[in-house]
Amino acid sequence: MNTVIYYYTGTGNSLWTARAFAEKLGDTELVPMHRMNHGSHSSKADMVGLVFPVHIWGVPRLVRNFLQSMGKRPGVYYFAVAVNGGQVSRTLIQLKELMAKDGLTLSAGFDIKFPSNYIPWGGPGPVEVQRKLFNAATEKIKVAALYISNRKSGLIEKGPLWQRVLFTGLYKMTYxxxxxxxxxxxxxxxxxxxxxxxxxxxxxxxxxxxxxxxxxxxxxxxxxxxxxxxxxxxxxxxxxxxxxxxxxxxxxxxxxxxxxxxxxxxxxxxxxxxxxxxxxxx
The missing domain is CATH 3.30.70.20 (Alpha-Beta Plaits)
Known part of the structure; x- marks a missing residue:
């Protein structure tokens, strides 16, 4: 097996994204993060992907807990995809820092926007707007998958400075x-x-x-x-x-x-x- 993608999904955006990457990358296993117990990461994949939603402008607790059970394997290429409703903020940089504490290197991180599922703040928006977001996500996945296939490193996407300052503070306050x-x-x-x-x-x-x-x-x-x-x-x-x-x-x-x-x-x-x-x- 060449690639394993661990994903976390609530309403399907991240699951769809993981499937789309798997189709582009080929020879990929999809594994839900919540199935993995501590120390159970035995995959021998050359590339490991993490696909998850942004929660309250940062890395979800479930994903942070999952990272603690990832074993360090030399030579593995790690990539991540942060699914969000338009405010990725500092999530992928935060993920890179969390992984580094455990000796893991995040080589690439991509921000993909979808209709928001955070219903306390409103619905997902008009159907035509949703369709544009789905189409844009499909095109971005093509580009990102090529970057990953070539095992390139260094691209960690982030939101504008005001998001990284304001929303990171709110994330820490509310976590x-x-x-x-x-x-x-x-x-x-x-x-x-x-x-x-x-x-x-x-x-x-x-x-x-x-x-x-x-x-x-x-x-x-x-x-x-x-x-x-x-x-x-x-x-x-x-x-x-x-x-x-x-x-x-x-x-x-x-x-x-x-x-x-x-x-x-x-x-x-x-x-x-x-x-x-x-x-x-x-």
Whole structure:
């Protein structure tokens, strides 16, 4: 195997990106980060990619935890892709610094913009604008994949100076608070107890209690729960009921759950995703 890409996704942008890079690079294995346990990185790939969303203008906690379990292997080419809604800030520089502490060298880092999934601040925008972003992402992936294939080094993309100053400060101030931000999730009364929110959460922060989701204070703010809810009954704060839900149009909830069910919830071990009944998923 030539390449392995470890990815973290909530609503599909990063999964789609990882798939697109795999197609361009060839001979690539895709592995969700949340499946990897400490010390379990045994891949002998020559190139290792990290694809993940920007959370609160920086590297998500899940990704930082994942980095701690990456073993150092001489000669491996590391690259990263920070998926974001337009404010990559200093994320890839931060990642490079975190990797350096563990003796790993990030050779290339790319910023790819998608429609925002951060529904507390609004919907993803008009369809025509989304389409332009998808097309631009496709073209950028072609260029980035060529750079990676040639094992070039030195390109670490970043946002403008004002983002790197302002948003990095906000990231540091809020980092330890993010996991408790799930206290703003609530149900508007139409929950059917389908359990998709529970099973889609990459950090197992949700359980169903009396048939309704309960959050446990270890949130990643990936927003998979609210965005994949087929009844749109999960809300965050007071405004989200008025906002359009979003996931990447080429990623389905089955794609997300397929990576989670057998590893995450013993009640679903051995079950096939296609055997699970989903309501209004399409």
């Amino acid at each position: 330890n608070l993010v996991k408790t931000l799930d206290n703003s999730f609530h149900i508007d009364g139409t929950c059917t107890s389908c359990g998709i929110c529970e099973r889609a959460c990459p950090v197992k922060n949700i359980t169903l209690e009396a048939g309704r989701p309960l959050w446990h204070g270890s949130c990643e703010q990936c927003l998979a729960c609210i965005q994949w809810c087929p009844e749109e009954c999960i809300q965050y704060g007071k405004k989200t009921k008025n906002y359009e839900r979003y996931h990447h149009p080429e990623v389905k909830v089955e794609d997300i759950l397929r990576e989670l069910i057998s590893k995450r919830d013993f009640r679903w071990q051995g079950a096939r995703v296609n055997d699970i009944v989903f309501h209004k998923v399409e």
